[in-house]
Amino acid sequence: MDKTTLSREAWLQRSLDVLREEGIQGVRVERLARDLGVTKGSFYWHFDDRDDLHRSLLKFWVERFNDVVTENPAFQSADPAAGLLEAITKVREEELDKYELAIRAWAEHDSEAGKTVRDLYERRATFIRSFFSRIGFRGLDAEIRTRLTLCFLSWDPSMHPDESESRRLKLLKLQHELLTKK
């Protein structure tokens, strides 16, 4: 791994954390430079401009925190209800939702981030829906279960930031039981 790549990723990782803590308006060139202990001369070597950073940031996040679930064949082997539980448990355990709300907040007011999030939602919905479909739910019945699952995964943790991990997993299981029960 050469230094160019490394340094570019350092900017991206720091950007992601700043995004989470302060929102996209905190992801500024000179501020990041201060955080990283360099000046913006470095930034403009690695990126065209601030917009380039923002777009790269989206790609960076999608690759690291999303593809690992929806593109992962491991969840297809078991019986559907168990496979679904494994998938949503992985999200919680590996904190794949860590930057979720920050990205969603950003997407609300940025068209490009909006498109990324919408496309991603479709991938996720298709992924989850297939489980409910294989369990035997059809049409609107599968749809509402899919949506409730996605809602709960993406939104609920952000409303309970101080909840213990064990309680979260308990509620996650309970939600899974409730929605997979025929």
Next chain:
Amino acid sequence: MDKTTLSREAWLQRSLDVLREEGIQGVRVERLARDLGVTKGSFYWHFDDRDDLHRSLLKFWVERFNDVVTENPAFQSADPAAGLLEAITKVREEELDKYELAIRAWAEHDSEAGKTVRDLYERRATFIRSFFSRIGFRGLDAEIRTRLTLCFLSWDPSMHPDESESRRLKLLKLQHELLTKK
């Protein structure tokens, strides 16, 4: 109603719409002044500074879009399942969730807005939980149903901005059935 009050509310209403369209970073003094066809001389008559506007905006939103449900005794009369359905239907029909995501996005990176949203969540959760409690659900079983209801109300519509009103109501009813069924 004197002109002072009216004009102050004009700033607040415009701010709320700008917040929804562009986020809190769009709620800027000179920009709002342009939108309203005045100069910022007016702004600094009605508000101390930008921060004063932001804090007032929060209060403005809470009073207009939230108290009407949680502080409304009308939903307590009917049987619990029916009362719950009435309450969540009112939210959808009167678009009380219109500014929900914009506020939530703001709250993610602003401590004062964060506190407002957390307090509000508690009020809502208590409100919803009482229905499930009266239906006969207890403990974690009532908790998960409460959370799924709140998730669905706050988050799901934002993921389907182009969905028809009738389909939304249909899914809302289905969600209600699924969660109130013993």
Next chain:
DNA sequence: AATTGTCAATACGCCACCGTATGGAGTGAC
């Protein structure tokens, strides 16, 4: 008619941030 109060216009200084231009340090090629 003069005075007071309400609201808005104008002009100013200030600061944060962006993007560019240019120079310079370090390293490997040969």
Next chain:
DNA sequence: GTCACTCCATACGGTGGCGTATTGACAATT
């Protein structure tokens, strides 16, 4: 030891937004 390449530092001009100070228009009061 020179050359070229990679990466960062420094200095600059430009822009946009904030908040203040001052003046002005208009209405109501007396």
